[in-house]
Amino acid sequence: MTETPVCRRLVGRTAVVTGAGSGIGLATARRLASEGAQVVCADIDESAGKAAADEVGGLFVRVDVTDPDEVEALFKTAFDTYGSVDIAFNNAGISPPDDDSILTTGLDAWKRVQEVNLTSVYLCCKAALPYMRQQGRGSIINTASFVAVMGAATSQISYTASKGGVLAMSRELGVQFAREGIRVNALCPGPVNTPLLKELFAKDPERAQRRLVHVPVGRFAEPEEIASAVAFLASDDASFVNAAEFLVDGGIAGAYVTPL
Numbered sequence: 001m002t003e004t005p006v007c008r009r010l011v012g013r014t015a016v017v018t019g020a021g022s023g024i025g026l027a028t029a030r031r032l033a034s035e036g037a038q039v040v041c042a043d044i045d046e047s048a049g050k051a052a053a054d055e056v057g058g059l060f061v062r063v064d065v066t067d068p069d070e071v072e073a074l075f076k077t078a079f080d081t082y083g084s085v086d087i088a089f090n091n092a093g094i095s096p097p098d099d100d101s102i103l104t105t106g107l108d109a110w111k112r113v114q115e116v117n118l119t120s121v122y123l124c125c126k127a128a129l130p131y132m133r134q135q136g137r138g139s140i141i142n143t144a145s146f147v148a149v150m151g152a153a154t155s156q157i158s159y160t161a162s163k164g165g166v167l168a169m170s171r172e173l174g175v176q177f178a179r180e181g182i183r184v185n186a187l188c189p190g191p192v193n194t195p196l197l198k199e200l201f202a203k204d205p206e207r208a209q210r211r212l213v214h215v216p217v218g219r220f221a222e223p224e225e226i227a228s229a230v231a232f233l234a235s236d237d238a239s240f241v242n243a244a245e246f247l248v249d250g251g252i253a254g255a256y257v258t259p260l
């Protein structure tokens with residue numbers, strides 16, 4: 001839906017995108033590349049990640065973001081290949097069906113979601129920061145969610161808690177490293193029109209409607225609309241945006257009563 005951007009704010013920058021094989025990560029890999037960045041496409045899914053890298057002329061690195069050694073190797077490969085790590089979009093995440101109400105969610109499901117959604121962001125930040133400190137420059141964007149700032153009666157308890165953790169961690173890192181030229185922001189997307197969500201709502205239109213009523217603009221986001229926010233945060237246009245809770249949610253978090 002977004003036209004090809006004409007801006008080239010990221011020429012010469014190296015960006016690492018986790019979860020680049022699908023959804024928000026894929027749209028962002030495309031957008032960052034179109035703005036001139038060299039993009040390292042990281043994903044656990046080899047065929048999707050490789051396809052993304054081929055499409056954007058970048059590099060594919062297969063990584064499980066919960067594995068400390070693989071995450072370290074990812075950022076080292078980015079640095080060794082392109083000479084810098086300027087942008088880290090720590091975005092890979094899961095939302096499995098066994099993460100539900102606290103009444104029914106077991107400890108295994110809880111732990112798995114914390115590992116993939118929260119521990120992974122800790123690992124990626126820890127691995128990216130040394131390169132950025134050495135350069136005296138960097139932009140880290142961690143994908144949280146609007147559920148980090150709002151409660152839902154349709155709970156995914158571990159997911160929500162993990163995103164709250166991403167938000168708080170990003171804020172703290174943004175404060176700690178600001179004077180070293182590093183910005184850290186939490187991106188909080190509203191619901192996005194990804195294949196997973198489309199499938200879920202095609203099966204259950206009532207569930208889709210129940211959510212749509214809370215969105216002032218009356219629709220879900222397209223992945224490209226989230227990607228354009230990431231490109232902004234990655235670029236020097238956002239030079240004074242740091243430690244932010246960066247909502248891209250069509251107004252959900254601001255709404256009480258929405259238009260019919």
Ligand SMILES: NC(=O)c1ccc[n+]([C@@H]2O[C@H](COP(=O)([O-])OP(=O)(O)OC[C@H]3O[C@@H](n4cnc5c(N)ncnc54)[C@H](O)[C@@H]3O)[C@@H](O)[C@H]2O)c1
Pocket residue numbers: 018019020021022023024025042043044045048063064065066091092093094095116143144145146188189190191192193194195196197
């Ligand atoms: N889709 C939404 O409505 C929405 C809303 C708010 C926030 N988010 C968040 O945005 C991020 C991306 O979501 P999406 O909808 O694009 O998801 P998606 O499922 O389309 O893509 C996620 C990608 O991450 C990869 N991945 C999963 N586990 C991994 C692992 N352990 N190591 C490496 N890669 C792994 C997958 O292979 C996939 O390519 C997630 O953190 C999600 O929680 C999504």
